[in-house]
Amino acid sequence: MxxxxxxxxxxxxxxxxxxxxxxxxxxxxxxxxxxxxxxxxxxxxxxxxxxxxxxxxxxxxxxxxxxxxxxxxxxxxxxxxxxxxxxxxxxxxxxxxxxxxxxxxxxxxxxxxxxxxxxxxxxxxxxxxxxxxxxxxxxxxxxxxxxxxQMILGRLTPVERLASFLLVLSRRAREHKQPDNPVLLPMPRADIADYLGLTVETVSRSFTKLRNDGLIRLPDAHTAEIVDRDALSDLAGIEPH
Amino acid sequence: MxxxxxxxxxxxxxxxxxxxxxxxxxxxxxxxxxxxxxxxxxxxxxxxxxxxxxxxxxxxxxxxxxxxxxxxxxxxxxxxxxxxxxxxxxxxxxxxxxxxxxxxxxxxxxxxxxxxxxxxxxxxxxxxxxxxxxxxxxxxxxxxxxxxxQMILGRLTPVERLASFLLVLSRRAREHKQPDNPVLLPMPRADIADYLGLTVETVSRSFTKLRNDGLIRLPDAHTAEIVDRDALSDLAGIEPH
DNA sequence: CGGCATATTGAGGAATATCAATCTTTGTGG
DNA sequence: CCACAAAGATTGATATTCCTCAATATGCCG
Structure with missing residues (x-):
């Protein structure tokens, strides 16, 4: 054939x-x-x-x-x-x-x-x-x-989980040769919640907390600008990259 | 040399x-x-x-x-x-x-x-x-x-986590050509807690709950006999093996 | 512009962590 | 072999955290 x-x-x-x-x-x-x-x-x-x-x-x-x-x-x-x-x-x-x-x-x-x-x-x-x-x-x-x-899901608090999530996204963006600062968040809050083992409400509150504490800025829901990377790394319990 | x-x-x-x-x-x-x-x-x-x-x-x-x-x-x-x-x-x-x-x-x-x-x-x-x-x-x-x-840590309740833990141990014992029931637990409760993202107290209470509900027996702290494997699988949200 | 999906904020309640006490097991030395 | 100390496990009381439910706000697409 x-x-x-x-x-x-x-x-x-x-x-x-x-x-x-x-x-x-x-x-x-x-x-x-x-x-x-x-x-x-x-x-x-x-x-x-x-x-x-x-x-x-x-x-x-x-x-x-x-x-x-x-x-x-x-x-x-x-x-x-x-x-x-x-x-x-x-x-x-x-x-x-x-x-x-x-x-x-x-x-x-x-x-x-x-x-x-x-x-x-x-x-x-x-x-x-x-x-x-x-x-x-x-x-x-x-x-x-x-x-x-496993460490993130088993042992970190919601804010810590979100901090580590943002840092990982930032680092991976850099590894993938894209700008590592504003961190782009194409996924909805529900996806972040289901990734971090939280509810959407808790994810939202954690974003607000990080913003109010001056660690990030949120120009819009799908963009997170890292303002204080060291403080964020401290929270996440990982070395800054 | x-x-x-x-x-x-x-x-x-x-x-x-x-x-x-x-x-x-x-x-x-x-x-x-x-x-x-x-x-x-x-x-x-x-x-x-x-x-x-x-x-x-x-x-x-x-x-x-x-x-x-x-x-x-x-x-x-x-x-x-x-x-x-x-x-x-x-x-x-x-x-x-x-x-x-x-x-x-x-x-x-x-x-x-x-x-x-x-x-x-x-x-x-x-x-x-x-x-x-x-x-x-x-x-x-x-x-x-x-x-x-990740699913276990992110989305299961303590009792569900323990149920799934016991079933996995049982299945692995079988795969390793050892008896799959009673399940041997060489590790202390603190290890189980740190594996399942819980505290020792919650692990202990979860064991007690499974025992009181008749799903397992606990001849001693390091031996769990599975009594109702189907109910346990149901709890863990996984297919019985 | 209106309607729908998504996100944020608020109030209340349920679940699990924390703190504390008791019980059990294990290991050691008399 | 038993007594005792120390570690581990369980149970109880309380507190905190995060989830649930509800309302509001924002953004998006037709």
Whole structure:
């Protein structure tokens, strides 16, 4: 059977100009090697709140987020929800899972992704050991991050949780080569609440507290300007970055 | 310079008889290959509460726990502590870390371990790709586990947290080929509290509640017999295993 | 401009932390 | 082997914190 020309393929060499080239999985490959990745890649885009994969779905694709933001979440039968993480451009979706997605992934804001069929990706990983090493390294980093969250959820007060959340977002923005000060908050308060194990009201009150104490400014609900980073770090119980 | 015969070396072939052979990293290797692992291995033992590695220490060894139990924890400047996990025989220490231990590891009860110098281990991983794959798979499992904990810490009530804790311990005991009921609790209540983000008093009251409701029996403080596994699973919001 | 979703603020109550006392277990030395 | 001290676990009384419910304010999109 004749194979139709694959849809949604980016123009050849597009990966080389990609915004996230230096921080995503593909950073493991040399310029003349990314081509192999590009060949198995399919572009996708999501609108805000669109679901990419549901908890329990078979893992047929893995993804690199190139723009926008995703949330990974799971819910209890009675509706209680926990967000285990937010993905920023350059982040990889599928690090934790073997054959099945263990979390639901949804777009917080309009998002663009590179989709890789897992079968093809598994093949590439065997050809390029550095790709495998990079994935393993990203998994380790995700694990450290999840363990940090255990401390945040288990032992920090609401204001401390929010302080640490803002600092982590700021630091990650910097790592992703974006301005680290006003911190952009594309997600609604309910998402922050479900990430920090709080209610929206408590999140809102914690924002107000940080503002009244002069640690941050809030030009609008989706922008937090860090005024006193040291005090914020003190609160969060972590070293300033 | 002449190299002295290495100390603490187990008799040749000991790995083949090892209790944890089938569940630890070494399960990735065939019987005739574990020899390579055994050659770089050094046996260690720890007494209860002895520290194996401190948060921030350079990662010079990785370990497989062969008996006993370890806790991984970190502390805030003011003394608040969070335990990110307990290690059971067959578990691997060092999955999350690159060059530095990000958590303190201590013995809950007397423990025995196989220690592998990271340099040697890095070398072996290159020779045996299956070893690398297995480590990556164990890291993914640890990540899923840490994300489950985020739900537990962020959204479950104390009794629900304890129920889920007992069920996880029970399931892991089974996976580790030990009886899954009664559940053995080698760690003190303070450890359970610092793992579940509660106080000792609340942990104690939660045990009492589960006992009074007929879901468990408590022959002694370190033994919990599961009486109604379904009700316990219901509480924990997870499928019975 | 109006209507809806989201965010903030307020009042009250429920749940868990805190403080304190008792009970139990463990380990040690006589 | 028993007595005793010390640590750990449980139970009780109280206080604080955060959640719940309700009202108001703000922003956003048609």
């Amino acid at each position: 004749a194979q139709a020309a694959p849809l949604y393929r980016l123009p050849c060499g597009a990966c080389l100009d990609c915004d996230v080239r230096s921080m995503a999985v593909c950073a493991a490959l040399e310029d003349d090697e990314v081509d192999a990745l590009e060949r198995i890649m399919i572009s996708r885009s999501l609108e805000a709140n669109q679901v990419l994969a549901e908890e329990g779905d078979p893992k047929t694709y893995v993804y690199t987020l190139t723009s926008g933001m995703l949330r990974l979440c799971s819910s209890l039968p009675d509706g209680r929800r926990q967000i285990s993480g937010f993905l920023m451009p350059g982040d990889y979706l599928g690090l934790a899972d073997d054959d099945v997605h263990t979390r639901t992934s949804e777009a917080v804001a309009d998002a663009k992704l590179c989709a890789f069929p897992v079968r093809d990706m598994d093949g590439l990983v065997k050809v390029y050991p550095r790709l495998s090493e990079r994935l393993h390294g990203m998994t380790r980093a995700a694990l450290r991050h999840a363990q940090d969250n | 002449a190299q002295a015969a290495p100390l603490y070396r187990l008799p040749c072939g000991a790995c083949l008889d090892c209790d944890v052979r089938s569940m630890a990293v070494c399960a990735a290797l065939e019987d005739d290959e574990v020899d390579a692992l055994e050659r770089i291995m050094i046996s260690r033992s720890l007494e209860a509460n002895q520290v194996l590695a401190e948060e921030g220490d350079p990662k010079t060894y990785v370990y497989t726990l062969t008996s006993g139990m370890l806790r991984l924890c970190s502390s805030l400047p003011d003394g608040r502590r969070q335990i990110s996990g307990f290690l059971m025989p067959g578990d691997y220490l060092g999955l999350a870390d690159d060059d530095v231990h990000t958590r303190t590891s201590e013995a809950v009860a007397d423990a025995k371990l196989c220690a592998f110098p990271v340099r040697d281990m890095d070398g072996l991983v290159k020779v045996y790709p299956r070893l690398s794959e297995r480590l990556h798979g164990m890291t993914r499992a640890a990540l899923r586990h840490a994300q489950d904990n």
